[in-house]
Amino acid sequence: MRIFILFFLALLAFGNEKIELVKGQALLLELDKKDLLEVKSKGKKLVFFTDPKNKDKVIALFALPYKNPPKTSQITAIYKNKNQNFIIYALEGNYTSEKLQVEPKKLFPPKSVQDRIERELKEANAVYSSITKELLVNENFKIPLDSFITSAFGKARVFNEQVASYHSGTDFRAPTGTIIKAANSGIVRIAKDRYYAGNSVVIDHGYGIYSQYYHLSEIKVKVGQRVKRGDIVGLSGATGRVSGPHLHFGIFAGGKQVDPLDFVAKFNQFFQ
Numbered sequence: 001m002r003i004f005i006l007f008f009l010a011l012l013a014f015g016n017e018k019i020e021l022v023k024g025q026a027l028l029l030e031l032d033k034k035d036l037l038e039v040k041s042k043g044k045k046l047v048f049f050t051d052p053k054n055k056d057k058v059i060a061l062f063a064l065p066y067k068n069p070p071k072t073s074q075i076t077a078i079y080k081n082k083n084q085n086f087i088i089y090a091l092e093g094n095y096t097s098e099k100l101q102v103e104p105k106k107l108f109p110p111k112s113v114q115d116r117i118e119r120e121l122k123e124a125n126a127v128y129s130s131i132t133k134e135l136l137v138n139e140n141f142k143i144p145l146d147s148f149i150t151s152a153f154g155k156a157r158v159f160n161e162q163v164a165s166y167h168s169g170t171d172f173r174a175p176t177g178t179i180i181k182a183a184n185s186g187i188v189r190i191a192k193d194r195y196y197a198g199n200s201v202v203i204d205h206g207y208g209i210y211s212q213y214y215h216l217s218e219i220k221v222k223v224g225q226r227v228k229r230g231d232i233v234g235l236s237g238a239t240g241r242v243s244g245p246h247l248h249f250g251i252f253a254g255g256k257q258v259d260p261l262d263f264v265a266k267f268n269q270f271f272q
Contacts, residue, residue: 016085022093024066024154026251026258028266033058035080041073046254047207049135052270059270061208063254064090066154066166095166097156101243113195120194127189127202128210128252136186136206140268142229143261144180144213144249145172151246153259168257169212169250174236176217176245181230183211183249183264188225188233197248198240201233209267211260212250215240 021027030051031039039046039060051057062075073088109117151171174180182203189210190202199216217237221227238245251260 016087018087018089020089020091021064022091022259022262023064023069024093024095024257024259026061026063026253026256026263026266027088028270029060029062029075029086030057030270031060031077031084032056032079037078037080039075039077041075046075047131047133049207052135052138053272061254062088063256063258064088065256066168093154095154095156096152103241109195117195120196124190124202127204128208128255131208132187132204132206134206136204137184137229139184139229140271141184141211141264142181143264144183145174145178145247148173153261169214169248170260172247172249174245174247176235176237178236178247179232180213180216180234180236180247182227182233183229185226185228186211188221188223188227191219191221191223191225194240196241198242199234199237200240202252203227203233208253208255210252212248212252214248214250215242215246217245 048060069090075086077084155167186203186205197214216234
């Protein structure tokens with residue numbers, strides 16, 4: 001009887017792991033593949049894919065929103081004969097703030113472009129909500145530029161002393177015309193000029209992972225085109241809502257906009 005109780009308590013301890021995660025970051029959770037049925041959080045299924053280096057494991061993808069994340073979240077891995085629970089505790093992180101000056105029309109768009117902005121938002125949401133159930137990469141991610149970071153992810157932003165938001169990607173210093181390369185292989189889902197993001201490219205890497213390249217002066221790819229890591233997707237510029245030429249690099253994963261450098265570092269661990 002005592003052995004059974006100790007075994008039961010051990011199962012409880014194993015099944016309720018606590019994890020701390022900074023808001024705006026992704027969690028790549030490695031789980032045993034055998035007998036795994038599904039992974040859920042708040043009643044919704046999380047995507048998971050086979051670990052590229054260990055076929056006996058899977059990687060489940062979860063992300064916390066930057067704005068108003070829940071203090072705690074639960075992930076449940078459901079197996080044939082057991083459940084494994086993970087409690088996620090949200091941390092604020094060490095995000096800073098900055099002030100920017102942009103064209104007034106980019107801050108408060110005229111009515112004549114409201115339909116365009118709404119249409120572009122719907123197009124992007126449709127892309128991000130459509131999950132390619134195949135991992136389209138077979139190597140680690142490579143950051144598109146190795147240059148000075150002018151604005152980090154998560155910075156609180158005040159535009160023209162009026163409107164506050166947060167930075168949803170990482171900005172790299174890049175004079176207009178700098179070659180921008182794909183961070184990894186995938187399929188181009190967006191390649192067009194957009195009001196806020198300017199000339200934009202979004203690449204689908206499978207299982208809800210997307211990389212974003214904004215404010216380009218030129219776009220070198222087309223929607224539906226398959227690209228490999230290192231292929232040229234465009235040239236840097238200053239299109240859209242910007243204060244100067246640069247590359248905005250972003251990652252959308254787990255249904256959220258996440259810190260791209262943090263995501264790349266975590267994802268690349270599975271290719272070492």
